Amino acid sequence: MxxxxxxxxxxxxxxxxxxDTGTIGITFHAQHELGDIVFVELxxxxxxxxxxxxxxxxxxxxxxxxxxxxxxxxxxxxxESLSAAPEKLNEDPHGAAWLVKVRxxxxxxxxxxxxxxxxxxxxxxxx
Amino acid sequence: xxxxxxxxxxxxxxxxxxEHHAVRRRVGxxxxxxxxxxxxxxxxxxxxxxxxxxxxxxxxxxxxxxYSGLLYAHGxxxxxxxxxKIAGDHYFLCVNASNQEKDYEHIRQAxxxxxxxxxxxxxxxxxxxxxxxxxxxxxxxxPANLSAIRYYNFVESxxxxxxxxxxxxxxxxxxxxxxxxxxxxxxxxxxxxxxxxQQFGILPCGLGARNTxxxxxxxxxxxxxxxxxxxxxxxxxxxxxxxxxxxFIGRTVLLxxxxxxxxxxxxxxxMTGRGIARDGYQVLVGGRAEGWVTSGGPSPTLKKNIGLxxxxxxxxxxxxxxxxSIRGRAVEAVTCATPFYKRVK
Numbered sequence: 001m002x003x004x005x006x007x008x009x010x011x012x013x014x015x016x017x018x019x020d021t022g023t024i025g026i027t028f029h030a031q032h033e034l035g036d037i038v039f040v041e042l043x044x045x046x047x048x049x050x051x052x053x054x055x056x057x058x059x060x061x062x063x064x065x066x067x068x069x070x071x072x073x074x075x076x077x078x079x080e081s082l083s084a085a086p087e088k089l090n091e092d093p094h095g096a097a098w099l100v101k102v103r104x105x106x107x108x109x110x111x112x113x114x115x116x117x118x119x120x121x122x123x124x125x126x127x
Numbered sequence: 128x129x130x131x132x133x134x135x136x137x138x139x140x141x142x143x144x145x146e147h148h149a150v151r152r153r154v155g156x157x158x159x160x161x162x163x164x165x166x167x168x169x170x171x172x173x174x175x176x177x178x179x180x181x182x183x184x185x186x187x188x189x190x191x192x193x194y195s196g197l198l199y200a201h202g203x204x205x206x207x208x209x210x211x212k213i214a215g216d217h218y219f220l221c222v223n224a225s226n227q228e229k230d231y232e233h234i235r236q237a238x239x240x241x242x243x244x245x246x247x248x249x250x251x252x253x254x255x256x257x258x259x260x261x262x263x264x265x266x267x268x269x270p271a272n273l274s275a276i277r278y279y280n281f282v283e284s285x286x287x288x289x290x291x292x293x294x295x296x297x298x299x300x301x302x303x304x305x306x307x308x309x310x311x312x313x314x315x316x317x318x319x320x321x322x323x324x325q326q327f328g329i330l331p332c333g334l335g336a337r338n339t340x341x342x343x344x345x346x347x348x349x350x351x352x353x354x355x356x357x358x359x360x361x362x363x364x365x366x367x368x369x370x371x372x373x374x375f376i377g378r379t380v381l382l383x384x385x386x387x388x389x390x391x392x393x394x395x396x397x398m399t400g401r402g403i404a405r406d407g408y409q410v411l412v413g414g415r416a417e418g419w420v421t422s423g424g425p426s427p428t429l430k431k432n433i434g435l436x437x438x439x440x441x442x443x444x445x446x447x448x449x450x451x452s453i454r455g456r457a458v459e460a461v462t463c464a465t466p467f468y469k470r471v472k
Contacts, residue, residue, distance in 0.1 A: 035138075035139055035142060035143055035335070036142050036143050036144045036145075038144075038403070038425045039401075039402070039403050039425070039432075041402075057454070059403050060143075061143040061144060061335060061339060061424060061425055061427070062138060062139075062143060062335050062338075062424075064403070064405060064454075083401075
């Protein structure tokens with residue numbers, strides 16, 4: 001369910017690092033809790049994300065949820081397909097429905113995030 | 128599951144959008160047992176009902192139902208309710224879950240005519256079966272001739288052999304029925320309705336779909352479109368107020384509002400910019416905060432983002448460009464006629 005090569009936050013975002021870049025998304029648990037996702041608001045290319053700060057939002061039929069940056073970095077690609085098809089976030093949150101790609105400004109931040117096993121035990125404790 | 132007035136209520140079963148479409152296109156089943164019931168009995172029953180409600184209950188025949196308001200003396204809502212006339216000396220009120228104790232106290236204190244007032248919520252569970260195939264579904268498990276029950280009428284009958292009050296009412300903008308049954312019978316009837324509706328693609332539906340459905344139909348929700356500070360005229364519910372019927376609580380203020388006009392009005396809008404309006408967001412006109420969103424969200428049927436809002440009466444006209452302040456961003460919208468959705472009969 002939760003890929004081993006991702007790092008996770010307690011706010012239910014994930015980041016997959018490759019070299020000095022990172023792909024960011026929300027977790028399966030997050031989309032499940034939100035229900036049918038109908039709207040996604042993402043930053044523009046060039047926006048500098050700061051770890052722990054909100055950078056966009058995801059809305060389901062019933063609620064709005066802010067997305068927090070799991071790591072700091074500059075956005076160099078945005079998943080534009082989500083604006084026309086936000087429901088992809090329900091279908092493939094760990095794959096095709098990634099949100100943004102960033103150039104990591106401080107890769108050491110990755111060490112502060114949860115592993116897949118840690119995230120899953122966090123989910124267990126939360127419910 | 129969310130805690131709703133002490134009830135554990137599912138917000139959704141299979142997904143709000145899927146449940147919503149089931150009700151619009153086929154049939155959906157809601158457990159609305161959290162709703163409250165109050166019974167008024169005795170020779171003075173009509174006099175009490177007339178005194179505490181805005182609509183004219185004297186126009187009801189036995190077996191008819193009326194949407195009405197329970198007001199404070201200052202004209203704001205205690206609650207919005209359904210009045211069922213069971214007999215000349217017996218009225219049955221269906222009230223909102225979170226208001227039921229307050230409603231009961233309010234009615235008791237107004238009861239100088241000494242009618243019998245019973246807080247009856249513990250004796251009833253309520254199921255709502257809604258959608259174009261609701262009648263075909265329910266008819267399989269009730270001897271009542273459903274096609275003979277007109278909108279806002281009810282019969283005393285049975286469902287699965289259990290006594291049931293079967294009312295052709297609902298909170299979805301679709302055809303359908305609301306069933307008042309003993310709590311012990313509710314689970315059996317729930318299961319049998321799901322069985323009977325399977326051939327039509329029935330889905331159990333939660334509070335989430337109930338809200339999107341009623342919003343498309345522009346039906347008011349207490350705490351949103353109406354509350355203690357809002358009068359029926361402001362909410363556009365003029366048709367539920369019969370000033371000429373005689374004295375009732377709140378009438379003095381409503382007479383004044385009728386003469387002077389209201390300061391604010393409830394209005395529909397749809398988003399033209401990208402964004403979803405939510406309850407409590409500010410409404411801007413010409414860049415100035417002039418009103419607030421009472422309910423807002425996506426409309427699964429219309430595939431638009433819609434909402435209801437209050438605006439000053441002089442600004443409350445259909446077709447006016449407005450903006451909704453969404454987390455600090457002004458997003459374009461336009462006021463429009465309601466209901467957003469009306470079923471083809």
